[in-house]
Amino acid sequence: MRQLTRRSILAAAPAVAFAFKAWPARAKDYGPGVTDKEIKIGNTGPYSGPASSYSAVPKSQVAYWKMINDQGGINGRTINFISYDDAYSPPKTVEMVRKLVEEDGVFFTSATLGTPCNSAIWHYMNEKKVPQLFVATGATKWDDPKGHPWTIGWQPNYQSEGRIYATYILKEKPDGKIGVLYQNDDFGKDYLKGVKDGLGDKASMVIVEASYETTDPTVDSQVVDMKAKGVDVFVNCGIPKFAAQAIRKAAEIGWKPLHVLSSIGNSVGATLKPAGFENAKDIVSDFYLKDPSDPKWKDDDGFKTWIAFMDKYMPDADKSDAGNVAGSSLAGMTAQVLKQCGDELTRENVMKQAASLHEVMVPMLLPGVTANTSPTDFAPLKQVQMAKFDGQRWNLFGELLRGAIG
Amino acid sequence: MELLLQQVMAGLANGAIYACMALAVVMIYQAIDHLNFAQGEMAMFSTFIAWQLMAWGLPYWVAFALTVVISFVAGVLIDRVLFRPVQKAPILSQIVAFIALFSILNSSAGEIWDFTIKSFPTPFGHQPLFGGTLIDTHEAGMIGVTLALLGLLYLFFRGTRLGLAMRAAAANPASARLVGIRVGWMTALGWGMAASIGAVAGMLIAPVVFLEPNMMLGVLLYGFAGAVLGGLTSPAGAVVGGFSVGIIENLAGTFVPYVGRELKLTLALVLIVIVLMFRPSGMFGRSVVNRV
């Protein structure tokens, strides 16, 4: 008797399971999470945990979508932006994204943050054919339309930035001795690789590879080490806290190398001010977004739009936190994709539109930098421009450099 | 040779940070007989309070003094509100209560003051000391203050009746009560002192590492390691332990080939564990013989 009961339960299981998982029928041919009135978008980010310093990225997106809704939504639909905390822990990301896709029924995800976190859901999203738009990480692997057609990247990847630094160094100081300060995780190692690859057969110019962990109190000893070993080109890929420490320590010990700062740590307000403007003079970096704490953009239209957004929707936030620029830009790009979809709101069309961005601008992109994608090119932002700090502001020089890996 | 000297000095400078924290760790250990996981976060929160006071216009020393007093009161409050209810509970439950405190303080600080780094002033300035580049005035000041604090604590515990009462209360609460010591008050006093020391540590550390909600994560770990290395029963040992950890870590990172750079922290901790294996109570701790 028990045998029969169990078997019949198992036989009925698929039907029951299907009934629970099937989406309710709709009038038009929409993808999941879309109705005539609403679109559901999913997101995860580090609101807590060791990477909580990036929490401004998801927070500013939440604020941005609120603004969009206040302005009437997109094509008449309000956006229900559901953002969960994953504490930068890949297992948690998997759980939260599965919740978004399977329980909340989102249309797609936008700007999920972190390389390991996105790596953890990469296979899942592509298997379930859910668009994983504009992942907020600079790893190189997201530009893979053949292998992972449902995932699209966002920012110029770290390796290409590293190569740009290498090119610059080869031009400015071809006989230099290079020291690289990098965070001992994916983005740090990517920067290092980019620099070494960019140097090609002159990779031996790098004589010190100094890593740090986010739990290290200071990077002073790494800086001291570099000076002692005769490094005269310093590639500083630290996050703001460590970049600032390095800048200050270098000045303290009277070390004045050719100082190349990565875009992660080049904010005037978040890095240079604590480090000391006098200590940061002549530092070189690359940009693809505007630095809101740089007085240069005071009268720029895009900047003014952004400030208006911040003042209204995030009045208590720290405007020098680059996460607020990144988050609102990511959301802006996603809004653009939705606009391009019009009423054809299927997941296939979302990817199609995301793969046909043509010179798309959002307010805080550097002038001249636009987003471009195609069915064979899933790296929207590829351009950066170098700038030199004069003690007060960043002065852009040279042309827009293309950062994509060949 | 010069590199060695420089790394030793850099290690001493870092070590001053750890020694400061280690003092606070040992302080709370003397009072309640185990480690407070949230010690670092309390110090961080106090430092933010000081920063906020200065942002509101108060001069440095006023903000400093006020913060020390506020931290003392907060420490006593935490003892009453958080620690007292779980005092009779198993030790693991107490540890979880501290973990909860950690979470609350860290999250609140991030929400109130954001995660961007803030510079924190120092009364010592950042000028290089002795003209050279080995150590600067703030780092020297930090070492000085740590040693001064250590001296004050020593005088307090050895030379005053209150200090004696505190030691008695922590060592044997039952007997202490029998001789009329208010054990509850002693514990509260211990918490307050630990919180104040932590605040001072935080205000000394922040000028070096920059103030942000996660600034104490690594520092607490190293401070803990330093305190354990030195022996949790000895404040002087904790200070020596803190300095040692700073030097060991720097030297390991610079001179151990191949693995040193990436596994710096691991190496430092492994060395500490090895020391502990030979001296299980730490370098200067006293081991006690228990009656069975």
Added chain:
Amino acid sequence: MTTVPKDDIAVAGAVPVQRELRLRPSLRHVVIAGAIAAALVIPLVTSSFVTFQVTEVIIYGLAILGLNLLTGFNGQFSLGHSAFYGIGAYTTAILMHNYDVAYYWTIPAAGGVCFVVGFLFGLPALRLQNLYLALATFALANATPQILKFHALENWTGGVQGLVVDQPDPPSFLPIDGDQWLYYFTLAVMLVMFAAATSLIHSRSGRAIMAIRDNPIAAAAMGINTSLYKTLTFGVSALYTGVAGALGALAVAFVAPDSFTIFLSISLLVGLVIGGVGSIPGCLFGGLFVLYVPNIANSLSSGLAGAIYGVILLLVIFVMPAGAAGFVRLAAARLSRSQQAPITGAQGGKP
């Protein structure tokens, strides 16, 4: 001033088995059978996602059981179990990714590797007590992600990028999907291991283990080989958490160094205490807490999620200082006391 820290873990609120409140044998069996029956039905009546979550609850419960064996039953404090979890997970990932081993063989392999690592770690740990042991295990927990990221091992571990693990396919003759199959697989492993732990605790070895926790000197005086038992317990504890890690790798289908930080160790510790130190069924409650409460906190406020989590944790500890198991015990004791006849008293000392 205190000197060597007292062996407070000994009186950590774990209750010796003999005095533990237990239901009458037949009632207990009914409850357990009922729970298992319910567990078998869950994936058939809930969504894939909930099945996945419950699988994770079981996995955390198993990991917490590992910690419980060491800390709750044997009194050795560990902050390093994230290391064993991670080693187990990476064993599975490396065997499947690099050597194409079938997933079910990786589970005992992970257990074996972790047993060895745990045993080896237990040897030097013999000399360390409480806080000093905490530091040593803390060192282990910190070292593990660093070692996993180490460039020389990148070819095996995938370095900072991690390794993708293929989710196991269900056997073709069963009409269930991958999530459900993984659930049943995990459930089966969990039941076997919980049963093994229970029988270990009730055996002579179990009593020896607990005797070492309660009074190590007396235990040694009675002839128990404390060193052997302590290191073996370390090994077994690591084995349990390692197996949980291996199952975790299958469930999440991905391993990376960032998944196995000290925060995981702390979560396991929290789960242990909330569930009830020294209680085997309590581990599952601990797993439930560790998975769901952060989600609850996050839904209340994304900015202050950590603070809310802390407050919830505090409230739970205040109300249930001995964990859920302790609470249940207390409640059942009160209930049975109020049911007993006041004058004739407890005849025969029935619980």
